[in-house]
Amino acid sequence: MQDAKVALKNLVTQAKETYHKWEIRHLWPARILEYFLLSLLVSLVGAIFFKYFNLFQTNVDSARYMLSALVQTQAAIVAIVVTLTLIAVQLTAQAYSPRVIRIFRDNPDMWILLLFYVVSILYGLLVLKMIQTGNLRQITLFGSYLEYHLFSAYIAVAFTFFMLFPYMWNIINLLNPATIINRLAAEITKDSLLKSEEDPIQPIMDIVHGSIMKYDIATTRDGLRAVTDRVIELIDSDNDEKISKLFCDHLKRVCRLAIRRDDEESAIEVIKNLEIFGKSTAEKKLSEATRLAVTSLGMIGEAAAEKGFEVAAIQAAISLEKVGVASAEKILKDATKISVEFLFLIGCITVEKDFEDATGHVVVSLGTIGIRVAKNDLEDAVKRAAVSLLTIGIQATKKKFEVVRGEVADYLAQLTILRENVVKTVIRNIQSILTEEQRDPFSKIMDLYKPELQKLRAEQQQ
Numbered sequence: 003m004q005d006a007k008v009a010l011k012n013l014v015t016q017a018k019e020t021y022h023k024w025e026i027r028h029l030w031p032a033r034i035l036e037y038f039l040l041s042l043l044v045s046l047v048g049a050i051f052f053k054y055f056n057l058f059q060t061n062v063d064s065a066r067y068m069l070s071a072l073v074q075t076q077a078a079i080v081a082i083v084v085t086l087t088l089i090a091v092q093l094t095a096q097a098y099s100p101r102v103i104r105i106f107r108d109n110p111d112m113w114i115l116l117l118f119y120v121v122s123i124l125y126g127l128l129v130l131k132m133i134q135t136g137n138l139r140q141i142t143l144f145g146s147y148l149e150y151h152l153f154s155a156y157i158a159v160a161f162t163f164f165m166l167f168p169y170m171w172n173i174i175n176l177l178n179p180a181t182i183i184n185r186l187a188a189e190i191t192k193d194s195l196l197k198s199e200e201d202p203i204q205p206i207m208d209i210v211h212g213s214i215m216k217y218d219i220a221t222t223r224d225g226l227r228a229v230t231d232r233v234i235e236l237i238d239s240d241n242d243e244k245i246s247k248l249f250c251d252h253l254k255r256v257c258r259l260a261i262r263r264d265d266e267e268s269a270i271e272v273i274k275n276l277e278i279f280g281k282s283t284a285e286k287k288l289s290e291a292t293r294l295a296v297t298s299l300g301m302i303g304e305a306a307a308e309k310g311f312e313v314a315a316i317q318a319a320i321s322l323e324k325v326g327v328a329s330a331e332k333i334l335k336d337a338t339k340i341s342v343e344f345l346f347l348i349g350c351i352t353v354e355k356d357f358e359d360a361t362g363h364v365v366v367s368l369g370t371i372g373i374r375v376a377k378n379d380l381e382d383a384v385k386r387a388a389v390s391l392l393t394i395g396i397q398a399t400k401k402k403f404e405v406v407r408g409e410v411a412d413y414l415a416q417l418t419i420l421r422e423n424v425v426k427t428v429i430r431n432i433q434s435i436l437t438e439e440q441r442d443p444f445s446k447i448m449d450l451y452k453p454e455l456q457k458l459r460a461e462q463q464q
Contacts, residue, residue, distance in 0.1 A: 026188045033110040033172075037118075037165060044161045052153060065152055066133050072159045073126040080119040083166065087112055087173060094177055099208035105185050111172045118165060122158040129155045179209060179221040187228040192236050195245050203229055207252050214259050214268050222268045226256070230275040234282045237291060242283065246291035249279065250298040257302045266311040273302055273314065277321035284328035284337065292337040296325055300344025307351040307360070315352055315360045319345060323367030330374040330383070338383050342371055346390035353397040361398055362406050365391060369413030376420035384421045388414065388428040392447070399443035407443075411450035419458050 025032040091106045106112070129151050175181050186205045194202040206225050213221035233249045253272050260268035280295030303318025326341030349364035372387030395410030418425040429448075436444055 026184055029108075029185075030110045033114060036168060037114055040165060040168065041161050044164055045157055048153075048157045048160055052156075062133060066130065069126055069130045069133070069152070069155060072156075073123055073130065076119055076123050076126070076159060076162060079163075079166070080116065080123075083115065083169070084112070090173065090177060094182070098179065098182065098212050099205055101205035101208060102182055102186075104205075105182055106176070109172075109176060111169050111176075115162075115165065115169050118158075119162050122155075122162050125158060126155045179213070179218075180224045183209060183221075183225050183228045187232045190229070190232045190236070192241065195236065195248065196241055201248070203233075203248065203252055207256065210256055211259055214256070214263055214265055217263075217265060219267050219271070222256075223271050226253070226271050226275045230279055234279060237283065237288065238286070239288060242288040242291040243294075246279075246283065246288070246294045250276070250294045254298055254302065257305070261305055261309050261311070264309075266306070266314050269302065269306055269311060269314045270317045273299060273306075273317045273321050276302070277324055280321070280325035280337075281328045284325060284332055284334060287332050287334070289334050289336060292325065292329055292334050293340060296322065296329070296337045296340045296344070299325065300340065300347070303344060303348045304351065307348050307355065307357070310355060312352070312355075312357045312360045315348055315357065316363045319348060319360065319363045319367045322348075323370050326367070326371040327374045330371060330378050330380060333378060333380070335380060335383070338371065338375060338380060339386060342368065342383060342386045342390060345371070346386075346394065349390065349394040350397065353394060353401055353403070356401065358398075358401075358403045358406060361394065361403060362409060365394060365398075365406055365409045365413065368394070369409070369416065372413065372417050373420065376417055381421065381424055384417065384424050385428060388417055388425045389432070391417075392428065392432050392444075395447050396440050396443045399446050400439070407447055408450055411447050411454055414447075414451050415454040415458050418455055419462060 087106075091103060094106070095103050129148065132148055132151075176185075183206055186202075186209075190202045194200075206229050210222050210225035213219075213225065229249070229252070233245060237245045253276055257269050257272040260266075260272065276295055276299045280292055280299065283291035283295060299318060299322050303315055303322065306314035306318060322341045322345050326338055326345075329337035329341065345364055345368050349361055349368070352360040352364060368387050368390050372384055372391065375383035375387065391410050391413055395407060395414075398406040398410070414425060414429075433444065
């Protein structure tokens with residue numbers, strides 16, 4: 003029984019999500035369907051109500067006064083509603099971006115509301131004009147008794163009143179930044195990205211920039227994720243360079259603003275979305291897009307470390323590791339090499355800033371990528387990883403980062419097992435150019451490296 007309830011709940015949730023996605027893509031048909039169903043419901047309930055209370059027999063004077071009052075009420079209501087809607091549009095445009103006005107302009111709710119109100123008012127005035135002294139069942143309009151037209155006018159008025167509820171719900175929901183972002187994201191298409199003079203990503207970025215200025219992390223997260231998901235959906239081998247460059251440039255600008263505003267959390271969100279994008283492009287073997295994603299990640303991580311954002315630097319190291327590993331698995335040499343290079347730069351900065359935890363994450367990321375490239379025979383990347391590990395390890399040892407020293411020795415030993423000639427050559431080359439102050443840290447790393455290497459060799463022989 004419990005499983006059936008869970009299954010039913012999941013089915014309902016999935017149906018809602020499917021309809022929501024369809025609604026965003028087909029807004030006009032969705033709204034017309036909703037209001038049409040509402041009109042059927044109001045007509046059915048109205049017919050039952052009139053039949054039950056026997057309201058089809060109407061006094062002429064009562065009908066005239068009632069219809070006149072209803073028409074005036076409708077005119078007043080639609081004027082107030084339209085005025086309030088325009089005020090909401092103005093305030094939303096001021097809060098986010100003037101570009102969101104297009105969202106309200108293209109929103110079908112207001113136009114459908116105006117259409118029904120105008121038709122209902124004109125129809126009511128026409129029926130009112132035809133009301134004369136006498137029996138309404140003896141007066142005809144368009145071949146039908148006026149009594150039935152009067153009933154239709156009442157139903158139309160009732161419908162225009164009831165449609166205010168879904169209208170207000172939709173307009174209030176439209177004021178939600180997430181809804182605006184989703185509507186704008188739906189307008190991002192392959193053609194608009196490649197051919198249109200107007201950048202379809204920019205309106206969402208305007209909202210993201212505004213949310214960073216107000217420290218609104220939820221809106222920032224929604225905007226970045228919407229753009230990332232949409233770009234991932236559209237990018238392919240025919241357009242990867244142009245789309246990825248446009249996307250990465252936007253995210254770098256967002257991150258620069260976040261860093262200037264000392265908003266580390268927003269910078270982390272940018273890094274996470276670049277990671278998602280980079281892993282996706284690596285899986286698709288889009289070398290240029292992956293290279294741009296890794297470069298952007300590295301530049302942002304470097305800037306975050308320079309600013310003193312240790313958590314953002316850690317996230318950048320983790321993201322570079324994940325994208326670097328994905329690139330190594332698909333033999334994307336440039337992206338793999340760049341990820342190692344930027345990890346080295348970030349590691350040097352974190353050591354200088356005395357960020358031991360961040361330096362440790364950088365070392366782990368370098369070691370993880372190094373092991374992966376060693377298994378995939380990317381010898382140049384192995385060499386770069388080993389050089390980076392040993393160089394950062396020497397600097398970290400001088401700062402007395404003991405945990406980092408142990409991690410460097412451990413990963414160097416693992417790399418030696420996989421690519422002994424390369425790693426041994428790196429160690430000899432670095433040893434030959436050491437300064438006097440670097441010799442002691444180097445020796446301390448070797449003191450841990452040699453027994454660890456012997457241990458791994460012993461385990462390998464068993």
